[in-house]
Amino acid sequence: MMLIVLLHDHDLQHPFAMGITLQHLYAETTDDLWNPAFIKNDSPLIYKVRASIGRRMMSECLLTRRP
Secondary structure, X not given: OOEEEEEEEOOOOOOXXXXXXXXXXEEEEEOOOOOEOXXXXXXXXXXXXXXXXXXXXXXXXXXXXXX
């Protein structure tokens, strides 16, 4: 699954577009040594690790004023 977020502004004088694409994004609970683990109710802290793969960013804008 791929997540794509795009923003387009249709202002005729200064149009722009920007976006980000994530191929894979996940978050996982870990122990204090960053090994994947299940949460125990008696744990004083909860550790999380997140990762993203295949990040892409784009932007496009018109820098001069259109007549």
